[in-house]
Amino acid sequence: MHGHVNPTLGVVEELVRRGHRVSYAVTEDFVHQVKAAGAEPVLYPDAGDGSDAPEDMGEGFARVVEVALAALPALTRAFGRDRPDLVLCDIYAFAGLLLGARWQVPTVVASPTHLAYDGIVPEFFGVPGLPQLPGFARLAAAFADHGVEAARIQDLVRPEHAVAFFPRTFQRRADTVAAQRVAYVGPALGDRSYQGSWRPPRPDVPVLLVSLGSQFTRRPEFYRSCVQAFAELPWHVVMSVGAVPPDGLGPLPANVEVHPHVPQLAVLAHADAFVTHAGMGGTMEALYYGVPLVAVPQMAEQRVNAARIEHLRLGVHLPRESVTPEALREAVLRVSSDRDIRAGVSAMRREIAAAGGAAAAADLIERAL
Incomplete structure (x- = not known):
């Protein structure tokens, strides 16, 4: 894996x-x-x-x-x-x-x-x-x-x-x-240069990455909720959806790009928030770059991670049964603007740098x- x-x-x-x-x-x-x-x-x-x-x-x-x-x-x-x-x-x-x-x-x-x-x-x-x-x-x-x-x-x-x-x-x-x-x-x-490169289309627009990792990608209803949640936001959204056909997600707005896989580190280097399943690998990669998290765990281990994310003020835990377009949008806006979360992410980033x-x-x- x-x-x-x-x-x-x-x-x-x-x-x-x-x-x-x-x-x-x-x-x-x-x-x-x-x-x-x-x-x-x-x-x-x-x-x-x-x-x-x-x-x-x-x-x-x-x-x-x-x-x-x-x-x-x-x-x-x-x-x-x-x-x-x-x-x-x-x-x-x-x-x-x-x-x-x-x-x-x-x-x-x-x-x-x-x-x-x-x-x-x-x-x-x-x-x-x-x-x-x-x-x-x-x-x-x-x-x-x-x-x-x-x-x-x-x-x-x-x-x-x-x-x-x-x-x-x-x-x-x-x-x-x-x-x-x-x-x-x-x-x-x-x-990870073998994975390819990525740069934001505009430097003045915040970037959101959405990914459920490599194991729990067959979630078309979740991705559709993300498209609805972020279509009207002044953000650029990058979605990694695995084997889910993009045409099954409905009409894609101009600010949303969808791929089976993305060069995750390259995107995180420019990201302002990350909607994630809270796998440890992706969580740590995001924190390395100082990116706050919206954790939507898919299984028990990830729920433990999501609890740590919320406890340490690194983002918010959004249980998947609570996912709606409105809840997703609210969570992303919160983690990208909350001062306590910003401070928690900065502290963890410093600890990672010293590790x-x-x-x-x-x-x-x-x-x-």
């Missing part, structure tokens, strides 16, 4: 710049991005069926387990004679966690979302603990089949080393995080070697 690969690419660039050889296990969809960052792609099969990610995170966990188990044979073959010195694995990359334990090499957890805190499993997944998650028993059996104690799955909850791609202030219940050594590095933005980004992440990885 883009929200799990994109945050790591700047770190890959930094590690390569420092002279490290980086192999990156990905599906075919991310080969171009990984090569552009300087890593060697190591392909594993895409076990997905092309459907949207489930809103229920328990179901999503079971799917991630199946992806990991399907990837194990290809990754075992690929690294059989080229064993790494360290494994940097996503917080849901169970294949990387298993192989790192099997090879007895250091493992660093890369977390594009909140590190495990007291209460995360009930809040995210709606069950008391990890063993109650669908797919957990199958994952534990796979660890045992490979000669690794199932207890090592807990390394994702209590890792020895972890890189978090957001500032500590944004971490939910940071004082309860069990990771031993954490680098809260903020967004580690790398070169260290890719260089701080690479420092922790080198210490773990």
